[in-house]
Amino acid sequence: MKRRFTMKFQPESTKKPLTYHLIKDYNLKVNILRADITEGQEGRLLMEVEASKADLDKGLKFLESEGVTIIPLDQHLKWDKDNCIHCGACTAVCFSGALQMDRNTWEVNKDSEKCIVCGLCVSACPLKIITVEFR
Ligand code: SF4
Ligand code: SF4
Structure with missing residues (x-):
């Protein structure tokens, strides 16, 4: 399944390689459509993610545990x-x-x-x- 989300990062999270973990640890195919990230400030990514539902759910849970707010695109x-x-x-x-x-x-x-x-x-x-x- 393919889904698009906006990810809102807290300043401390912008220093972490979160997309790397999504790809490597959660088997997600990540396509970044738009980025607004400055280290040490709140950041936003507009992202398309392709994965099985189980992997997607795990990956999104991981992001939430890292303090990332996930907003489905259709909002x-x-x-x-x-x-x-x-x-x-x-x-x-x-x-x-x-x-x-x-x-x-x-x-x-x-x-x-x-x-x-x-x-x-x-x-x-x-x-x-x-x-x-x-x-
Ligand atoms: S609907 Fe508007 S915002 Fe969406 S892709 Fe088309 S021009 Fe861009
Ligand atoms: S009036 Fe309707 S069709 Fe015309 S530009 Fe606005 S949304 Fe598009």
């Missing part, structure tokens, strides 16, 4: 679909294909699994109805 992109005028501006900048125009209904659809939380759609939307929280 981060907020789209006020009810107020959307389906102009398509957001789909033009969404390279991952998470926001796409349905050519039959001419309505925009969102596939949260594909979103890499790049934030480009936020500034592209003229109505400012998309927000991304990178906590």
Whole structure:
């Protein structure tokens, strides 16, 4: 199974090789999509992880025991679909294909699994109805 998470690290954890342990000790395939880490300060990683459910559960438990806060990715992109005028501006900048125009209904659809939380759609939307929280 593949899952995307934001990992929020406490300052003391930014010095530890946690991703190394995830790969070596918990057999996780880790793909870091975005990183905001400065040693000695709170850090954040946007990460895609591939593993069996059992290994993933163990790896996430290990991170939590190290004081890492894990936030599933789908909590981060907020789209006020009810107020959307389906102009398509957001789909033009969404390279991952998470926001796409349905050519039959001419309505925009969102596939949260594909979103890499790049934030480009936020500034592209003229109505400012998309927000991304990178906590
Ligand atoms: S945050 Fe980026 S990947 Fe996600 S929907 Fe917006 S443009 Fe697409
Ligand atoms: S840019 Fe905004 S208004 Fe236009 S389709 Fe996307 S979410 Fe809807």
